[in-house]
Amino acid sequence: MLREGKIGVYEAICIVLMAITAKMFFTSPRELAEVVGPALWLEQLVAVFTALVGFLLVFQLMKRFPGQDLVSVFETVFGKILGGLVSIILAAAILFSSVLFTREFSEAVKAYAYPSTPPSMIIIFFLVPVLIMIYLGFETLARTVSSFIWFYVIGIISIFILAVPLYKYYNLFPLLDGGIGHIAKVGLKRCSVYGDILFLAVFINSLQGIDHFKKGALRSLLFSGAFIIASAFFFSQTFPKAVFVELTIPMFSITRAIEFGTFFHRFDSIYIFLWSISAILAAGVNLYVFTSIYCQVFRIKDQKPLVLPMGVIIFSLGLLLPSLTAIVDFLKFFRNSGWIFYFGIPILTLLVAAVRGMKGVKTGA
Amino acid sequence: MAKEKKQGFFAKLGSIFAYRPPEHDTFVLPELGDEESLRAAPEEIEKAAGLKNYMDQDDLMKAAAEKEKDENKNENKGKAKDGDEIEKEIKGQTRAGLLRRVRSRKEPGEEKQKADVDEKNVPDQTSKEETGIFPDINFSRELIKKELNVPASVDVVVRDFKLNGKVDAFVVFIDGMADRDAINNFILRQLMNRSLYDKYDGGSMCEYVKENVLSVHQIADLKDYDEAVSQVLFGVTVLFIDGAGKCLAIDTRGFEKRNIDKPGMEAVVKGSQEAFTENLKTSMIQIRRIIKSKDLVNEFLTIGGMDKSGASIMYIRGITSPSLVKEVKRRLKSIKADFVMGDGMIEQFIEDDPWKILPQVLNTERPDRVASHLMQGRVAILAEGAPLALVVPATLSILLHSPEDMHLRWQFGTFLRIIRVFAMLVATLLPAVYISLVNYHQEMIPTELLVFIASSRDAVPFPSIVELLLMEVSFELIREAGIRVPGIIGTTLGIIGALILGQAAVAANIVSPILIIIVAVTALGNFAIPSYPLAFAVRVDRFFFIALAASLGFFGMSVGLVMLGAMMCSLQSFGVPFLAPAWPRTQDSGDLIIRKPLWKREKRPDELNALNKIKQPRISRGWVKGEPPPGEKE
Numbered sequence: 001m002l003r004e005g006k007i008g009v010y011e012a013i014c015i016v017l018m019a020i021t022a023k024m025f026f027t028s029p030r031e032l033a034e035v036v037g038p039a040l041w042l043e044q045l046v047a048v049f050t051a052l053v054g055f056l057l058v059f060q061l062m063k064r065f066p067g068q069d070l071v072s073v074f075e076t077v078f079g080k081i082l083g084g085l086v087s088i089i090l091a092a093a094i095l096f097s098s099v100l101f102t103r104e105f106s107e108a109v110k111a112y113a114y115p116s117t118p119p120s121m122i123i124i125f126f127l128v129p130v131l132i133m134i135y136l137g138f139e140t141l142a143r144t145v146s147s148f149i150w151f152y153v154i155g156i157i158s159i160f161i162l163a164v165p166l167y168k169y170y171n172l173f174p175l176l177d178g179g180i181g182h183i184a185k186v187g188l189k190r191c192s193v194y195g196d197i198l199f200l201a202v203f204i205n206s207l208q209g210i211d212h213f214k215k216g217a218l219r220s221l222l223f224s225g226a227f228i229i230a231s232a233f234f235f236s237q238t239f240p241k242a243v244f245v246e247l248t249i250p251m252f253s254i255t256r257a258i259e260f261g262t263f264f265h266r267f268d269s270i271y272i273f274l275w276s277i278s279a280i281l282a283a284g285v286n287l288y289v290f291t292s293i294y295c296q297v298f299r300i301k302d303q304k305p306l307v308l309p310m311g312v313i314i315f316s317l318g319l320l321l322p323s324l325t326a327i328v329d330f331l332k333f334f335r336n337s338g339w340i341f342y343f344g345i346p347i348l349t350l351l352v353a354a355v356r357g358m359k360g361v362k363t364g365a
Numbered sequence: 366m367a368k369e370k371k372q373g374f375f376a377k378l379g380s381i382f383a384y385r386p387p388e389h390d391t392f393v394l395p396e397l398g399d400e401e402s403l404r405a406a407p408e409e410i411e412k413a414a415g416l417k418n419y420m421d422q423d424d425l426m427k428a429a430a431e432k433e434k435d436e437n438k439n440e441n442k443g444k445a446k447d448g449d450e451i452e453k454e455i456k457g458q459t460r461a462g463l464l465r466r467v468r469s470r471k472e473p474g475e476e477k478q479k480a481d482v483d484e485k486n487v488p489d490q491t492s493k494e495e496t497g498i499f500p501d502i503n504f505s506r507e508l509i510k511k512e513l514n515v516p517a518s519v520d521v522v523v524r525d526f527k528l529n530g531k532v533d534a535f536v537v538f539i540d541g542m543a544d545r546d547a548i549n550n551f552i553l554r555q556l557m558n559r560s561l562y563d564k565y566d567g568g569s570m571c572e573y574v575k576e577n578v579l580s581v582h583q584i585a586d587l588k589d590y591d592e593a594v595s596q597v598l599f600g601v602t603v604l605f606i607d608g609a610g611k612c613l614a615i616d617t618r619g620f621e622k623r624n625i626d627k628p629g630m631e632a633v634v635k636g637s638q639e640a641f642t643e644n645l646k647t648s649m650i651q652i653r654r655i656i657k658s659k660d661l662v663n664e665f666l667t668i669g670g671m672d673k674s675g676a677s678i679m680y681i682r683g684i685t686s687p688s689l690v691k692e693v694k695r696r697l698k699s700i701k702a703d704f705v706m707g708d709g710m711i712e713q714f715i716e717d718d719p720w721k722i723l724p725q726v727l728n729t730e731r732p733d734r735v736a737s738h739l740m741q742g743r744v745a746i747l748a749e750g751a752p753l754a755l756v757v758p759a760t761l762s763i764l765l766h767s768p769e770d771m772h773l774r775w776q777f778g779t780f781l782r783i784i785r786v787f788a789m790l791v792a793t794l795l796p797a798v799y800i801s802l803v804n805y806h807q808e809m810i811p812t813e814l815l816v817f818i819a820s821s822r823d824a825v826p827f828p829s830i831v832e833l834l835l836m837e838v839s840f841e842l843i844r845e846a847g848i849r850v851p852g853i854i855g856t857t858l859g860i861i862g863a864l865i866l867g868q869a870a871v872a873a874n875i876v877s878p879i880l881i882i883i884v885a886v887t888a889l890g891n892f893a894i895p896s897y898p899l900a901f902a903v904r905v906d907r908f909f910f911i912a913l914a915a916s917l918g919f920f921g922m923s924v925g926l927v928m929l930g931a932m933m934c935s936l937q938s939f940g941v942p943f944l945a946p947a948w949p950r951t952q953d954s955g956d957l958i959i960r961k962p963l964w965k966r967e968k969r970p971d972e973l974n975a976l977n978k979i980k981q982p983r984i985s986r987g988w989v990k991g992e993p994p995p996g997e998k999e
Contacts, residue, residue: 010950109920114805117917125917129927136935143934144927147948262811269806269919276923 002295002303004206005139012200012207012216013223014146015285019196020224021156022282024231025251025275026104027328028193028335033235033244036186037177041232046187048225051194054343055217061350062201063210065360070201070346071296076360077353084297086345091293093341095314097334098286102126103318104327105279111324112252113272123318126280131311133284134291135304138206141288145281155274156227159251160234162258162267167237177241192335193228195342197221199289248324251275287314497589502533502607505590509537509605512594521597526553529562532570533607536615537593542600544619551580552602552615571609583616595673622647628730630897635772637733645749649677651732652747656681656739666697668748669705675749676711679735685742686974692939693744693757707751715746715757717937722905724898725938727756727763734768742975758938760945760972762957764896765789770960778960785893786958792890792903796833797914797922799883803829805918817879824874830915832876836884837908839866844888863888945972 007015029040036043065073070090075083106122114122133141176183200207200217207213235250238257247253252268252275259265291303291310300306321327353359499505506523513521520542525535534556538548555561561578575584587593588611593603600618625647628640641648649663660682667673676697680690696715705711708728716725729735730753735745738756746755756763765785770778802810803818810818825832840863847859867881887907894900906929913921936943945951951971964985969975 008949113920114917122917122920125921125924129924129931132928133931136931140931140935143942143944143948144931146950147930147934147944148927265811266808269809272806272919273923273926276920277927280923280927 002292007142007206009212009216011142011146013220014149015142016197016220017224018145019282019285020194021227022278024228026108026249029235029250030247031332036183037241038172038236039177039183040236041229043183043187044229044232046184047190047193050188050191055197057350058201058346059214061346064353068360069204071293077349077358087293087297090341090345091290094286094290098283099314099317100330101283103321107324108249123315127311129280130284130287131307134288135307141284148277152278159255163254166257171237171240189336192338192342195338198342202289202292498611500608500610502605505605506535508590526557528556529559536602536604537597538602542620543602543617547617548602555579571606575613581615585614586611587614598673631731633769636768640730641752643750643752645675645677645747648747652736655732655736668697668700669702674705677747679745681739684975684977689744708748708753708755711748712755721932721936722902723936725759727759728753731768741969742973758941761943764899767895775960775962782958788890788893792887793906794910795887796883797910800830800833800911800914801918821877821879825877832880836876836880840884840888941972
């Protein structure tokens with residue numbers, strides 16, 4: 001078992017908030033706009049509620065096995081080998097998502113800020129702080145994320161405030177583009193955006209009890225949902241659908257469009273800090289979850305020796321992806337079917353546990 | 366007296382017969398026996414340390430060991446040697462041999478000695494045998510001389526005399542460390558004054574001298590040679606009396622020292638204007654003068670092996686967490702280096718993570734600052750020979766505070782703190798931001814400014830990174846030279862050097878004028894950081910950020926910021942997170958960046974786990990709310 005230390009509800013919220021909301025800086029909003037148009041924010045509303053239901057089922061599972069984290073719950077329910085396999089499938093999904101995210105980030109940085117820099121160099125620079133954080137451990141990671149969270153929140157709010165002159169309310173119409181059924185269907189599938197909430201179940205022993213887990217998860221879902229819905233709302237107001245679907249990274253385009261007089265313009269560069277830092281921290285969280293699951297499954301007591309090999313693997317996998325188009329396709333697949341891993345596996349575990357009548361032992365703690 | 370002499374003789378005999386060589390025949394310095402490296406054979410230690418003078422004694426040690434073996438044989442035969450022979454032996458032995466002899470004299474021969482005592486019915490014999498001081502003064506004299514390298518060390522004075530004209534005695538002190546007037550007028554004159562012995566009734570001479578003869582304020586009994594030697598090294602005069610199983614440490618510390626002066630590094634406009642000096646005692650008194658509390662505890666420790674540097678730990682009983690005090694003592698006592706000089710070296714031995722660049726201990730030259738931290742529940746460490754105190758645990762917030770914050774009204778104190786945070790950011794990031802802007806993100810610079818920067822750089826042949834590094838390195842050189850050059854020239858060199866060099870560099874088209882502004886503002890930011898070690902860390906970090914910015918602009922800087930953030934988040938000072946109370950979040954004590962009004966600062970910092978967390982009641986200004994004090998009704 002890794003010695004992961006203790007974190008509070010505040011740190012738990014920060015971790016999940018960062019992991020979930022960092023995605024909206026990249027290609028996902030555009031891809032969704034293609035599917036649901038100006039109803040993007042309504043689709044996210046459905047996704048949040050779906051994720052909430054999913055989380056409540058995960059909570060039931062964790063409540064059934066008090067004092068156990070997700071990996072050990074899998075092992076209890078499915079047995080050591082099958083449970084380990086299930087954990088590894090989940091870890092692989094998280095690793096795959098991290099690799100996609102890393103490459104997506106490097107392509108975005110290359111496209112918008114450093115066109116002549118090779119992606120390999122950007123990935124190396126990106127991975128160094130990520131690996132350092134994983135090396136320093138979970139407590140450090142949680143504190144680092146929580147130390148940047150206000151900078152991040154204020155940064156995003158400032159974008160939405162500075163972009164007020166760009167908002168055109170009529171861009172929100174047709175409000176239910178594609179119909180309610182279509183929006184609901186997409187929303188149900190896209191609840192995987194909020195699947196990172198499952199990370200708290202992996203770190204449940206670092207939180208102080210099941211109540212903190214519930215409190216942390218619900219609050220982080222609330223905040224990240226509010227953030228993403230607000231972003232989607234403002235994106236839809238800023239760009240008409242025809243323009244929106246042409247933008248690779250809508251958030252970046254908003255920051256580029258902000259200007260006040262001749263002196264304050266081209267703010268996009270300053271926001272490189274915002275999306276670089278958030279991407280690094282989100283990747284750090286994802287990869288730490290992968291490391292933690294991996295160490296638990298294989299009974300590794302120290303994550304430090306894994307850091308460098310993991311860096312090499314992610315770097316190599318990241319470069320194997322051929323182009324931004326291929327990355328977008330992979331992401332589309334993962335965002336549509338990620339719920340199978342994030343919510344599907346725990347719900348299946350809950351069902352099996354219920355059918356077999358399995359319960360954990362309630363400890364005095 | 367005669368009895369005491371007799372006991373001394375028997376004890377001496379006993380120790381000679383009782384001697385048994387230790388299991389590993391090692392030349393071990395006192396207090397260092399448990400260190401693995403020092404368990405090596407004496408030859409190895411001496412060779413490793415290059416101590417030739419110790420090597421020369423090798424033969425002597427072997428000879429001493431052989432003699433001791435012979436003595437064991439003599440014990441079996443039951444033969445006793447006379448006093449003259451023993452003295453000759455003592456003179457011929459090495460320090461190690463003598464120390465071994467003293468230490469081991471109680472072990473196998475103890476029963477024999479007790480039997481002798483019973484046989485002769487000599488009263489008060491056992492109590493003397495429990496002590497570590499050998500009652501025979503010749504033995505003690507030789508041992509002390511050998512320990513303190515007399516006569517090779519000319520400053521060590523061993524002065525023989527007789528008490529009451531009859532009893533042999535000697536004092537040992539270090540000339541210059543001890544106060545001559547005190548020794549001449551209040552020790553030697555008193556001890557040799559026969560009229561003071563009129564009431565002596567034949568009891569313990571040591572006790573009589575202590576109670577009736579010496580007119581010195583502080584006297585302590587010592588029962589160990591090591592302790593006696595280390596006291597002498599601290600400036601204490603030690604008195605040995607023939608036949609006594611202990612010696613007297615008489616406080617005569619009085620060496621030349623610097624007067625209390627104004628603080629050089631932590632000057633303030635409002636507030637106390639005195640700083641510590643190199644004298645440990647003066648520094649301790651300076652703190653005591655501020656905190657007149659019975660609970661202020663001052664513990665003294667010796668640190669290190671050979672130099673036996675003195676250090677003092679100060680804390681407030683009832684406020685400071687006992688586990689913190691215990692940890693500080695544990696770390697200080699565990700230092701096993703032969704030379705630990707001053708606060709700087711102690712700091713490096715006790716800090717949590719020496720591989721991280723940020724300071725984990727607060728250094729301050731101000732007694733008022735130490736006092737204020739003691740009252741919050743921290744521990745102060747004062748070192749002999751250092752005009753700075755160490756305060757632990759240290760967090761980033763206290764490194765950014767200045768003692769002046771408390772003397773100013775809360776609005777101004779808060780303003781100054783915000784300015785300092787800004788200064789730290791400027792000192793760390795400004796040159797890197799400049800490099801990022803001119804190399805990668807030119808679109809962000811407004812057109813007019815961009816044209817100005819471009820035209821000013823037009824004649825400069827170097828890329829902007831070379832230009833920046835030239836100026837930064839030149840500035841660092843000026844700064845370093847300014848410190849090394851003596852007196853007023855140094856200050857002048859710092860200011861004039863920077864101006865002339867900058868002007869000349871611009872005139873010679875080596876750097877652009879805007880860069881001079883960038884470097885100057887960066888330097889100002891650095892000087893505004895109140896902690897010297899933190900300012901140093903920022904200076905080094907700046908180059909790291911310049912390198913990252915030159916590589917990948919704002920993205921490179923973001924990478925650096927996350928790494929710096931992670932490093933700070935992982936850092937701890939005596940178990941307290943470096944970024945507390947912000948990350949992890951602990952209860953607000955009203956002393957982070959916004960300095961709350963004094964009457965609203967009710968709690969001590971949560972992260973210190975103080976025993977008494979409440980600093981003042983909720984209504985600390987009694988005249989505002991509630992009942993006025995008794996007898997003061999309007």
